[in-house]
Amino acid sequence: MKTDLTYSDAYSKLEELVEQLEEGNIPLDKLSLKVKQANELISICENKLRNIQTEVNETIKAVTKRQKKKGSG
Amino acid sequence: MQDIIKLSQLVEQIQETIQTQFDNEVFWISARIMDVKKYETNRRCYLKLEEYENGIKTTEIRAVFWANYYHEIEKFEKVIKQPFKDGTEIICKVKVRFHKVYGLNLDVMQIDVAHTLGILELERQQTLEKLLKENPKTIQLFDGVYKTYNNRLQLPLVIENIALITAPNSDGQRDFQQEIKRNKHDYTFSVTEFLTTIQGDTAHKLILEQLNLIEKNKQRFDVVAIVRGGGSQTDFKPFDDYELSKCVANFSIPIFTGIGHDRNQSTVDLMAREQKTPTKVASLFIEHNFEFENSLIDLKTRLADAVKEGLENAKDELGHAKRIVKLSSPQAILNRGFAIIMSNNKIVVDPKTIKENSQLQTLLKDETIYSTVTKKTKNENRLNI
Numbered sequence: 001m002k003t004d005l006t007y008s009d010a011y012s013k014l015e016e017l018v019e020q021l022e023e024g025n026i027p028l029d030k031l032s033l034k035v036k037q038a039n040e041l042i043s044i045c046e047n048k049l050r051n052i053q054t055e056v057n058e059t060i061k062a063v064t065k066r067q068k069k070k071g072s073g
Numbered sequence: 074m075q076d077i078i079k080l081s082q083l084v085e086q087i088q089e090t091i092q093t094q095f096d097n098e099v100f101w102i103s104a105r106i107m108d109v110k111k112y113e114t115n116r117r118c119y120l121k122l123e124e125y126e127n128g129i130k131t132t133e134i135r136a137v138f139w140a141n142y143y144h145e146i147e148k149f150e151k152v153i154k155q156p157f158k159d160g161t162e163i164i165c166k167v168k169v170r171f172h173k174v175y176g177l178n179l180d181v182m183q184i185d186v187a188h189t190l191g192i193l194e195l196e197r198q199q200t201l202e203k204l205l206k207e208n209p210k211t212i213q214l215f216d217g218v219y220k221t222y223n224n225r226l227q228l229p230l231v232i233e234n235i236a237l238i239t240a241p242n243s244d245g246q247r248d249f250q251q252e253i254k255r256n257k258h259d260y261t262f263s264v265t266e267f268l269t270t271i272q273g274d275t276a277h278k279l280i281l282e283q284l285n286l287i288e289k290n291k292q293r294f295d296v297v298a299i300v301r302g303g304g305s306q307t308d309f310k311p312f313d314d315y316e317l318s319k320c321v322a323n324f325s326i327p328i329f330t331g332i333g334h335d336r337n338q339s340t341v342d343l344m345a346r347e348q349k350t351p352t353k354v355a356s357l358f359i360e361h362n363f364e365f366e367n368s369l370i371d372l373k374t375r376l377a378d379a380v381k382e383g384l385e386n387a388k389d390e391l392g393h394a395k396r397i398v399k400l401s402s403p404q405a406i407l408n409r410g411f412a413i414i415m416s417n418n419k420i421v422v423d424p425k426t427i428k429e430n431s432q433l434q435t436l437l438k439d440e441t442i443y444s445t446v447t448k449k450t451k452n453e454n455r456l457n458i
Contacts, residue, residue, distance in 0.1 A: 007230070011230060014372055024383060042373060049260050049366055050261055
């Protein structure tokens with residue numbers, strides 16, 4: 001799945017996928033794949049709310065800064 | 074040579090004349106206030122009352138609010154929500170006083186607050202009418218509600234990047250930021266502050282400048298919040314300004330106001346999405362994201378249910394197929410009283426292959442009958458078993 005998907009696109013795709021599943025339009029052998037895709041879409045939406053990636057980046061930045069400071073001091 | 078009298082004698086005569094003429098009588102007058110000097114500690118206010126005709130000053134007199142009437146100014150500011158300041162037109166009750174040293178003065182005893190309120194309301198109504206008239210495509214009035222280009226903009230599903238217009242070190246700034254930071258759901262918000270004075274005569278221009286700055290970086294923001302709060306309840310005039318209201322109505326990012334007041338909404342409030350306080354604006358953003366999370370939870374539940382149902386359906390279908398297969402087995406058929414006819418160890422499917430004198434085996438549930446065909450006829454009707 002494309003990782004540069006925006007969260008609002010992810011949300012629309014998720015809605016679509018759930019509707020397809022509810023209508024029973026997904027063959028059994030594709031079910032596992034679709035559930036995996038749905039979980040990825042959910043992650044994109046949840047990350048938007050709490051921006052986990054940004055927080056991780058901020059932490060990495062902060063740690064790198066501290067290490068640099070220690071190194072120079 | 075004429076008789077010379079002392080200055081005091083003349084001034085006393087003036088004083089007597091004035092006292093006789095006015096005899097503590099009170100008057101309601103309309104005037105413009107200028108050179109207002111308030112001394113809050115000893116509760117006095119010195120000012121000038123003026124009158125103009127065609128822009129030219131025709132009358133001016135000094136006036137004073139003494140301590141026992143100073144509360145009138147406080148009442149004015151509380152009700153009007155604007156400072157008692159130069160240029161305001163008022164109606165007030167006065168008494169003429171003459172002092173031998175300080176001269177002629179009017180003691181102000183009461184202000185007709187309702188009159189000033191009426192003027193302000195009239196100005197506000199005129200601004201609203203002008204906004205409707207000059208911006209028919211982007212500002213409309215439906216059932217007493219102002220629908221503008223801005224307040225009809227769709228909000229993103231999640232609000233994350235906020236442009237905050239507020240005064241530095243103000244209660245509004247603090248309240249908004251605190252509410253955003255302590256959101257119990259731990260949602261991430263990025264707040265960029267656009268700090269400016271939002272009170273006083275030039276405030277509307279300064280707020281406009283900040284909006285222009287935001288417009289230049291509009292891709293970076295989901296919403297704009299204009300907040301002020303706590304502290305002073307005075308001076309909401311900037312938020313009734315025509316140019317600022319017009320800019321807000323036509324702005325391309327949804328604007329929320331939390332400028333903390335309880336009188337009629339300002340015109341800027343009407344052009345945007347209004348919340349009463351900075352805290353309420355912040356909590357609305359949190360609530361908006363909470364709604365998104367709830368709809369996500371709903372989708373997750375539906376997803377789990379749909380998968381469960383899909384699997385159960387598949388299981389049911391498999392069970393059904395198994396039952397059919399079981400019922401279709403030759404043994405099951407024999408058990409139900411049917412027979413299988415074989416010839417040369419092959420099941421006879423087409424009776425045309427059987428001729429008279431052919432050797433047949435009839436397989437029943439428990440026994441096999443060996444026979445020779447003596448006669449063959451067509452069935453006239455379908456068997457009725």
